[in-house]
Amino acid sequence: MTATENKMLLPVSFYALYILSMCLGFLCVVFVCLWSGTWRGGFAWDGSFLQFNWHPVLMVTSLVVLYGNAVLLYRVPFTWSRWWCKVAHAGLLLVAIMLSLVGLSAAFDFHSANNIPHLYSLHSWTGISTVTLFIFQWCVGLGAFLLPWSPMTFRAFLKPIHAWMGMAIFVLSLISSLSGINQKLLLTLNGRNGSNTEPYTALPTEAVFANSLGVLVLIFGFVVLKIILNQEWKNPEFEQESNRPLLADAR
Structure with a gap:
């Protein structure tokens, strides 16, 4: 049986989970757009709260x-x-990097325009660390697995680290x-400063909706992770060719 034939024998549970992941990803994008567009007032690029609304939309869409x-x-x-899979993988991640950088710019510009300190919260620390590691991982992967001058021993050494780092990111x-x-939610639904919204502790509709977004993301x-960590669902063809430079597969 060839590797291609073996790939087509994946169980129904794989396809069910994959379809579920596609639906959940779509719902995540829809929910974060509705949250920012409906309850947070929409979008702009003028240093206001409307500019900040781009941040959650772009970060959830790109990094998740x-x-x-x-x-x-x-x-x-x-x-x-294997060539097209690798190119699609790298290209999709590159789009994610660009969107995440625009999302970060929206947050930093908003903070600067409103004299709010940068990188003061645990969220900001984990977020900036995630994007930094993401960009580093993509650049290393480009040099190791795409460009032809990468030594085979280095690629073989880097592959498990690259996979582990990908899951960690x-x-x-x-x-x-x-x-x-x-x-x-904690910053906006505080019931102070003349806000017309109920406090977060009262669990208003916006809080229920945003919490539901969090559940969808989770x-x-x-x-x-379930799909990735299942060793029986690996593509055997890609595993066998893991030590070849990507450009060699384009010939």
Whole structure:
């Protein structure tokens, strides 16, 4: 039996979980957009709270949904070659990096315009660490697995570290997103400063909706990790070719 044939024999449970992950990722994006657009007033780029609303939308979309889907490409039994899978993986992660940088810019610009200190909370520490590790991981992966001058021994050494770091960054993304949702609710639903909203402790509709977003993010993360950590669902063809430079597969 060939590796391609073996890929097509994945159990129904894999496809059920993969479809579930796609639905959950879509719901995460919809929920965070509705939260920012409906309860937080919409979007702008003028240093106001409306500019900050881009931050949760872009960070959840990039660091959670796009990142998770980029990782899952290695498990989906597409008929494409290793070359196209690697290119799609790197390209999707690059889009996620660019969106996350715009999301960070929205937050930093908002803080600067309103004289709010930068990087003072645990959420900001985990968030900036996640993006920094993400960019570093992508650059190292580009040099090691795409460019042809990377020594084979280095690629073989780096592969398990790269995979472990990828999962660690994804977990950090989940932590950052959940802490950010909670921090945003605590800061905005405080019942002070003439706010027309109920306090967070009263669990108003916005709090229920945003908490539901957090639950969706958490379940999405668990489903992605379940798929990735199942050794029986690995793509054998990609495992066998792991020590070859990516550009060699394009020939």
